[in-house]
Amino acid sequence: MSNITYAQALNEALREEMKVDSRVFLMGEDIGHHGGIFRVTKDLIDEFGADRVRDTPISESSFVGVGIGAAMVGLRPVVELLFMDFALVAADQIVNQAAKLRYMSGGTVSIPMVVRAQQGGGRGNGAQHSQSFETWLAQIPGLIIVAPSTPADAKGLLKSSIRAGNPVIFIEHKLLYNIKGDVPEGDYSIPIGKAEIKRDGRDITIVSYSRTLLFALEAAKTLAQKGIEAEVIDLRTIEPLDMNTILESVKGTGRLLVVHEAHSNCGLGAEIIARVYEQAPDTLIMPPRRLGAKHVPIPVAESLEDAVLPQPADIVNAVEAMF
Amino acid sequence: MSNITYAQALNEALREEMKVDSRVFLMGEDIGHHGGIFRVTKDLIDEFGADRVRDTPISESSFVGVGIGAAMVGLRPVVELLFMDFALVAADQIVNQAAKLRYMSGGTVSIPMVVRAQQGGGRGNGAQHSQSFETWLAQIPGLIIVAPSTPADAKGLLKSSIRAGNPVIFIEHKLLYNIKGDVPEGDYSIPIGKAEIKRDGRDITIVSYSRTLLFALEAAKTLAQKGIEAEVIDLRTIEPLDMNTILESVKGTGRLLVVHEAHSNCGLGAEIIARVYEQAPDTLIMPPRRLGAKHVPIPVAESLEDAVLPQPADIVNAVEAMF
């Protein structure tokens, strides 16, 4: 175990996978000598060279497409988008191409590619640099979507993603990079598609992931002082969803709150609520709730951004209203 | 009243708006002399000239962006994407730009632009030409989304969209263009944000829109023969959602099924279900259901496509399972 940051954990995962698998290579803007704006690819160029740690022009659409082509012929590209918001300039390659080529080919090709990007708000980066896209991407069949909240999960899930053999959207959060945690040294992996209970509780199930998972844990502490014991589930993988873990928990608590930073509308909160009613309609003792960003673009000023994005206090309030 | 097709109704709306408002102009691929692949802009070039009925290169990103710029300085562009699937190559301009510029400017600019596109499957056009994007776009604050199912609604809503003063995504369906219906002659409009009950019923509320609305009506006939009277609501506008009409109906029926061709995952079905539990949790007498495309890309062969996209018989089955 070493106590390292989320960014360092990702860096370890990349380094270890590149060492054992010569098919793995990286593409992205300023990932080489600069080591990435968020330092995730720090020093990798020294170890693996500029061919495998490849700086790109500002041509997201093309270099994601290049990743697809390289993956189709057997390499394992890990493509970095500097901000998830830039997935929009590469959207055709992600949605029309990466997600569909295997299916449209009747299974004759596969796309073992990872697209990494950080997303989210909380830093005043404005509407074009603060979005959360997991619910959009979850609508697209053919993509696996992961969003770890801790350094250990980040390392283990990035390894699984690189090995998955399928297109994976690997979602980081700009305000998680400096979070520290204990991370196993050397090789291990966290399975795709497995949620984890990050806190046990009997009174309510709070489902979250990525940065708002930390908010949920913070809220759970406050709630505990008020006598409410929240079970906090970290989805870790958005698609495919681990409904078993959710349903199991809800069976025990009878209450459900889903929290995410992505906008509420047609979000994962709605999806999980719909599935609970489909798969286990009798488990809930009261109507479930979800909490996401309010339906406006993300503003810059702190007073505004805090009003739009879910905060720990909002979670506390939402839970209290369910008792 | 005249009995005309959905495509003709759209053509009338464009013609009439262009006549009364010189700020309205059209851009798109092959919309000029060819009149559009689906004939929606037929003959308009003869009346308004090639400047206002403007053929574009295959540069969706740029010409949507040009629409935004023209709208910002006071024109009213109506931009056609040949297939909704191509919104992906213009995604940045739609999502990062059109939807956000007004907000990011503190309300000092506005984008009175309509983006029209047909979407959906049922013709074997394959995974890159058969998608439905309304639920993705509904996640984006700053866009109005409409999806009429009848010729009369199509004409009236296109007029409202052009006059809205805000970015509107106007969703057509490739298999609705030849549907005929009675359409008022001359000027009228259908308000954005108002659903319509297309069939009265007391036993269950079926909410749908666009092509699956017709499937819902078809299913309702079959169900009536089995003694189930379905109320069928045509949303017409996806964003903002007319929850009042839905809640009012569900209050009467106690049962809810949402049907759409877009993929289920994080779809409008889930959203409406979540909102019903938020806004009127006691109205439902049994768990609500939603029906959307299964979570795979859209295949070509008929036996496959029919298995993936919701069919009238699926609606009948889903409803029967709720009784």
Place this chain on the structure above:
Amino acid sequence: MPLTPERLQDAYRQMLIIRKFEETIRSLYQQGKIRGSFHPCVGQEATAVGGCWALRKDDYLTCTYRGHGQAIAKGLNLQAAMAEMLGKETGCSKGKGGSMHFTDPSVGLLGANAIVAGGVPHAAGAALASQLQKKDNVAIAYFGEGAVNQGVFLESLNLAVIWKLPLILVCENNLYSEMSPSHETTSVVETYKRAAGFGFEAMQVDGNDIEAVYNAVEQAAARARAGGGPTYIEAMTYRLWGHMMGDPEIYRTKEEVAKAKENEPIVRCGKRLIELGCTDADLSRLDGEAEAIIAAALQFAESSSAPQPADAFTDVFI
């Protein structure tokens, strides 16, 4: 090494096979047996055969919805191709991909694409993989002249040059993009000049002359294999049929089409073979062979079964 007279005969038959494939599809389409759209490549067979035959089977190819000819020339099994058009489970994509998505990595075909220019970066990616692995495979991407105004295409021009990719870009300039004359929408009508502006080795060839296409691609491939980087070849050609079935073709005159027919690649290749000593009987024999191959493919496809509904849910992930 240019095509020998013997190979040219084979290539002639290959072009006939492609032509007859498209003619068969048209008739099936008219019988209502084909779903979706069909974008015929009739008139463009020389770019397909000339280009793909100048490459190895383990070189990579991406193409477009109009790429039946290229897919077949690269080695796609004809029976599987025909079955795919009919949406049968024996199709090359098991009925999932249809007319616009022929794929067969076993012959290097990484996929036809229904998004204009969408497949161009995939070929660049395959070329990069070859370069990274120090292999000598090259990649070829076909696209129409309308594609040169699509962002991802232009971005890929830059990438290919700065990374010196073993990539061959073949623009099939058939003068029209859908129902519009491309010169109305493209600032520089000689698209190879635009590519040259990105630093590409770029040229224009007569795309209806199969030997010219073959030679250009062969040289480009040799250069690419030797580490010399990418080449852009603009092949001037003409599509003799409409953009797709149902195209009213109001954008061109019957005379223009008739005139183009005089210059079409199969007729021209036939004349060339006669010059080289073939007889009319030789040509008829080649025609008959092509006919038989297509008939067998059709027979196979028609007698195959439609996929089972449950098959819709496989092949998403490995």
Place this chain on the structure above:
Amino acid sequence: MPLTPERLQDAYRQMLIIRKFEETIRSLYQQGKIRGSFHPCVGQEATAVGGCWALRKDDYLTCTYRGHGQAIAKGLNLQAAMAEMLGKETGCSKGKGGSMHFTDPSVGLLGANAIVAGGVPHAAGAALASQLQKKDNVAIAYFGEGAVNQGVFLESLNLAVIWKLPLILVCENNLYSEMSPSHETTSVVETYKRAAGFGFEAMQVDGNDIEAVYNAVEQAAARARAGGGPTYIEAMTYRLWGHMMGDPEIYRTKEEVAKAKENEPIVRCGKRLIELGCTDADLSRLDGEAEAIIAAALQFAESSSAPQPADAFTDVFI
């Protein structure tokens, strides 16, 4: 008509105002008073003032996250700009847009943009609107040399030429795109040559020479107003500070930056004014005036209130 000596003095002061604006922001940033990122334009003031001053107030402008200087030169109210940086309700976007999205249509500023090249088609659209309405306004779009590899930019080059738009594209070539030297990622380093390959009237100018920029844009505007179509101006310049606050600048040497300072636009303009007969005292006076204007703006901004949380929910739709 070139800048008169009197206008050049005003322009010098305008550049000083921009410089001091950025210096003030840096110090506020270091005090933790600015959220998000800040991309300073220090060293690039001549492209901003030279270009925007060659245009009319009712001409249109789009720019980038590095566009504070252009916005101010076009006429954006300084107090509103400063307040926006501090996220105040009196900011030009009421605190919603921040550093990367300065907008003020009343002075023709249609918006700075945080997506590389994202604002370029908007300028083209404004230019199209002017053309359609038979007005004589032109539109100018600023962007960096890194933007020339982004699809929407390249698509817009084609559109501008075929539609003969009254559009002026100004590439501020400062040699770096973020932390990378742009020649490593761009096939043709002289970006104006690539534009010429699209049929653009294209040229390179010394972007640190305010008069050169002014003259080039003035001529381009005259041409555009007369229906002569678009012009591409590559203005060679240098950003004296990092890409953004916190940039460790490992990609260049201190010597390179020191050398660039000798050529920086404000120093150069000062020398030129002395040549034209100004005294050192004149320059100091202009400096003092700029200082006072910035101090007033800062005072205004600091004494303004933060927006109310409820304000987050307005300004989405009209």
